[in-house]
Amino acid sequence: MHNVLPQSHSSSIVIEPSKGYVQVGWGELWAARELFYFLAWRDLKTRYAQTAIGAGWALMQPLLSTLIFTLVFSYLAKVPSDGLPYPLFAFAAILPWSLFARSLERSTLSVVTEGGLIKKVYFPRLIIPISATFINLVDFAVGLLILIGMMLWYQIVPQWTLVFLPLFVGVALATALSVSLWLSALNVKYRDVASVVPLMTQLWMFASPVLYPASLVPESFRFYYGLNPMAGVIEGFRWAVLGKSAPDWGMVAVSLVVVALMLVGGVMFFRRVERTFADLI
Amino acid sequence: MGDTAVRVEGLYKRYRLGATHAQDASLAGALARGMRQLLGRRAVSSSASEAIWALRDVSFEIKKGEVFGVIGTNGSGKSTLLKILSRVTEPTKGRAIINGRFCGLLEVGTGFHPELTGRDNVYMSGAILGMKRQEIARKFDEIVAFAEVEQFIDTPVKHYSSGMYVRLGFSVLAHMDPDILIVDEVLAVGDVRFQKKCMGKMEDVGQHGRTVILVSHDMPAITRMCKRAILLNKGEVVQEGSAHDVVNHYLHAGHIKPCEEWADPTQAPGNEVVRMRAVRVQTESGVIMDRFDIRRPIDIEVEFDVVKPGHVFVPVFNLYNEEDAIIFIAHDRDPAWQRTPRPVGRYVSTARIPGNFLSEGVITVAALMMTEDPFRLHAHAPRVIGFRVDDSGTGDSARGDFHGRWPGIVRPLLEWRTRYTPD
Numbered sequence: 001m002h003n004v005l006p007q008s009h010s011s012s013i014v015i016e017p018s019k020g021y022v023q024v025g026w027g028e029l030w031a032a033r034e035l036f037y038f039l040a041w042r043d044l045k046t047r048y049a050q051t052a053i054g055a056g057w058a059l060m061q062p063l064l065s066t067l068i069f070t071l072v073f074s075y076l077a078k079v080p081s082d083g084l085p086y087p088l089f090a091f092a093a094i095l096p097w098s099l100f101a102r103s104l105e106r107s108t109l110s111v112v113t114e115g116g117l118i119k120k121v122y123f124p125r126l127i128i129p130i131s132a133t134f135i136n137l138v139d140f141a142v143g144l145l146i147l148i149g150m151m152l153w154y155q156i157v158p159q160w161t162l163v164f165l166p167l168f169v170g171v172a173l174a175t176a177l178s179v180s181l182w183l184s185a186l187n188v189k190y191r192d193v194a195s196v197v198p199l200m201t202q203l204w205m206f207a208s209p210v211l212y213p214a215s216l217v218p219e220s221f222r223f224y225y226g227l228n229p230m231a232g233v234i235e236g237f238r239w240a241v242l243g244k245s246a247p248d249w250g251m252v253a254v255s256l257v258v259v260a261l262m263l264v265g266g267v268m269f270f271r272r273v274e275r276t277f278a279d280l281i
Numbered sequence: 282m283g284d285t286a287v288r289v290e291g292l293y294k295r296y297r298l299g300a301t302h303a304q305d306a307s308l309a310g311a312l313a314r315g316m317r318q319l320l321g322r323r324a325v326s327s328s329a330s331e332a333i334w335a336l337r338d339v340s341f342e343i344k345k346g347e348v349f350g351v352i353g354t355n356g357s358g359k360s361t362l363l364k365i366l367s368r369v370t371e372p373t374k375g376r377a378i379i380n381g382r383f384c385g386l387l388e389v390g391t392g393f394h395p396e397l398t399g400r401d402n403v404y405m406s407g408a409i410l411g412m413k414r415q416e417i418a419r420k421f422d423e424i425v426a427f428a429e430v431e432q433f434i435d436t437p438v439k440h441y442s443s444g445m446y447v448r449l450g451f452s453v454l455a456h457m458d459p460d461i462l463i464v465d466e467v468l469a470v471g472d473v474r475f476q477k478k479c480m481g482k483m484e485d486v487g488q489h490g491r492t493v494i495l496v497s498h499d500m501p502a503i504t505r506m507c508k509r510a511i512l513l514n515k516g517e518v519v520q521e522g523s524a525h526d527v528v529n530h531y532l533h534a535g536h537i538k539p540c541e542e543w544a545d546p547t548q549a550p551g552n553e554v555v556r557m558r559a560v561r562v563q564t565e566s567g568v569i570m571d572r573f574d575i576r577r578p579i580d581i582e583v584e585f586d587v588v589k590p591g592h593v594f595v596p597v598f599n600l601y602n603e604e605d606a607i608i609f610i611a612h613d614r615d616p617a618w619q620r621t622p623r624p625v626g627r628y629v630s631t632a633r634i635p636g637n638f639l640s641e642g643v644i645t646v647a648a649l650m651m652t653e654d655p656f657r658l659h660a661h662a663p664r665v666i667g668f669r670v671d672d673s674g675t676g677d678s679a680r681g682d683f684h685g686r687w688p689g690i691v692r693p694l695l696e697w698r699t700r701y702t703p704d
Contacts, residue, residue, distance in 0.1 A: 013383065015368060016376035038408040046396045120391040121409055122368035190308035278370040279296065 022271040028124050035123055039131040044138060062098050062143055066091045073211050082213045082238075082245040085154050089238070093210040095147055096237040099140040100172045100230060101201040107132040107180035108197050112187055115281035125274040126267070129184045133177045140169070147241065159243030168236040174259050175229045181266030185273045188280050209234050214248065226251035229259045286380055286461050286492035287343040287366070293374035294336040294361050294516075335361040336372070337516045343509075345380075345460075348483070348493040350503040350510030350524050352531055354538065358516040359496050363465055366494070381460025381492070382411075390450030395439035399430055399449055402438055406453045420456045427482070428452035429475075443658075448475055455482045461492040480506065500528045500605060532603055532643050537667030539563070539571040546586070550660040551650070554589040557660050558627070560648045562668045565633070575641060575672040575679075575692070582631040583648045585660070591622045594659070596630040597649040601664070603642050608690055612653075637678060637694035639670050641687070 066087055073079040074086035081089035110132035111118070111125070118125065151158070187193040208230040209217075217225050225231050226248070232255030235247035336358045343349045353359050364370045366377060392409035393402045403424055407417040417424075425434050428448040430441070438446055454464075464483065484506060486493055497503055503510055507524040512531050520530050542559040543549030550557045560583050563569045573579050583596050600608040613630050645667040650660040676682050679694040 012381075013368070013379045014376060015365060015372065015379065017371055017373060032411075034414055035408045035411075038405055042394055042397065042401070042405055045401070046394055117392060117409065119369060123409060123411070186308065190311060192307040192309055196308070275371045278364065 040135045062094045092238045093234045095143045103133040103136045103176035108183040111184040161240045161243045164240040172233045178262035178266045181270045226254035229255040286345045289377045291375035292339040295373040346490045348507045350507035351496045353513035357513040383461045399434040424452045463494045465496045541665045550662045558584040560665045572669045576636045578636045579634045584629045587623045590624045599647040601645045640692040
């Protein structure tokens with residue numbers, strides 16, 4: 001087919017029905033990186049322009065959760081917390097968990113939300129869920145300030161383990177994206193997908209060591225427990241920040257493999273069905 | 282091949298109808314169907330098997346630097362063709378080859394967010410169209426000046442008038458400097474002066490060796506700006522050739538329809554206060570017709586829903602002749618509703634054009650809904666219906682027994698009186 005194209009034009013585009021496996025299109029994605037920034041910037045700007053206290057909401061939710069969980073799980077249920085003050089123990093998990101959960105929810109809705117654009121103009125569609133995932137880093141950064149405040153209060157000094165923080169933040173985003181790539185694409189065809197997500201994240205939270213330490217999980221179940229990538233992320237994040245009780249690295253390795261597989265599968269699935277978006281939205 | 286900008290080869294596009302039922306569009310429904318099939322029960326017959334071909338075997342070629350027209354009635358496949366060329370959707374069969382930087386825009390103001398300022402939106406929209414940040418920054422002043430919104434550039438666009446919004450949207454597009462530019466109906470918006478400015482800008486683009494694909498209902502614009510054009514009907518290329526010939530073919534080959542009804546209210550012209558349902562041309566007795574005897578009265582009616590009460594709506598018809606001159610503009614002056622805010626409900630407003638008034642030929646009608654105080658356009662259906670007026674030469678029309686060429690925008694049969702004084 002390529003012999004039809006004049007060699008002088010590197011910018012020739014052939015439009016035809018795509019068959020079977022579709023390439024990721026890294027080049028195209030890279031070329032559109034500015035659009036990624038603009039989409040993220042627009043979402044942030046409009047979000048914080050519309051709510052008077054803007055970033056305030058980003059703080060309220062994890063703080064209130066921490067308060068309630070401390071009351072219920074620490075004072076009433078006496079859940080152990082690896083020798084750390086429970087509020088700190090919980091908050092250091094709720095923070096990466098919220099990053100994950102908000103990213104998953106927002107990214108799942110993103111393709112349908114941007115339907116107006118998808119129907120009108122072409123650009124690499126992958127940008128939409130990716131951008132909807134990454135913007136949650138802003139709320140996360142605000143939360144991180146609170147965490148620092150809490151650490152000062154409890155006089156806990158971060159260790160060298162802090163260098164692993166970006167790794168676990170990255171895995172949290174990758175996990176959210178790997179799931180939302182599937183869900184955002186499915187949500188185009190099946191609109192009830194979006195309503196399943198809050199329920200899903202809620203159940204998922206209890207399957208992750210957010211409110212209890214992973215050490216409560218029996219040794220023999222650890223492998224299966226690690227199949228949930230967020231198990232490794234939460235344990236790892238808490239360890240990186242607070243420096244106590246290193247995660248089970250076997251569990252983290254299982255988590256990383258699972259995330260990588262889901263992410264590749266998600267990208268392939270998304271690319272395969274994105275051609276139908278404009279016709280279905 | 283070296284001088285080809287766009288080549289389209291045997292393009293087909295199939296859309297599936299149906300899948301509108303809630304159970305088809307829900308995961309729960311899909312799972313339930315899957316379960317039924319697993320259990321060996323017959324699945325409920327799916328309506329998704331129904332398909333329509335929006336494009337059938339469409340082929341054409343556009344040379345570099347050409348201004349190329351695409352015309353056809355609503356539903357002829359124009360929009361689908363544009364969507365495929367701008368890569369919004371994929372063809373079902375066939376292919377298109379595009380040489381050069383390409384810009385397709387199916388709607389002016391795509392990517393605009395109402396909460397953002399004009400400035401932010403220029404950057405946003407430019408980025409979506411594929412412009413680099415520095416490129417937008419370099420052209421920013423030019424874009425704003427062209428759109429004539431300098432004063433309001435830091436105001437959120439939700440406060441813009443529709444004219445300002447469209448001007449800014451078009452201006453971003455026009456400053457893209459693509460090798461190939463697709464423009465869809467952009468000239469139907471904005472005021473006349475800005476329309477002229479847009480046309481000038483596009484002619485400019487064409488003269489700089491760039492390729493323009495113009496999709497429009499505005500026939501004079503097509504003939505004036507395009508060298509070549511294609512006419513689409515029901516997804517097929519009916520005619521390809523010089524723009525002049527194709528436009529003539531379109532105007533005279535019955536590609537006009539006497540009735541337009543919007544089954545889907547969200548697709549109908551209108552806004553949050555009023556929405557059109559149908560526009561029709563018919564005989565006195567209510568029979569929808571596309572041909573009228575010049576001696577008979579013609580009823581034009583618009584059916585519309587008032588969604589929000591409290592507005593004094595005035596239905597308006599603009600009638601155009603084949604040269605696209607406005608024959609007249611008619612505002613509804615039904616005394617029952619003049620200066621009377623309309624309650625919510627369905628309305629049908631009919632205007633009767635007397636017999637022996639219009640000229641022979643094809644007449645197209647634009648329907649509008651407006652409020653006069655404050656002056657505001659709420660719904661606009663440009664060139665929505667059309668009909669033909671014929672004089673069969675019975676001798677009792679203005680023509681009498683004369684059968685030659687008869688110019689004139691209208692052809693009234695006047696009341697003639699004669700004073701005769703015999704010698």
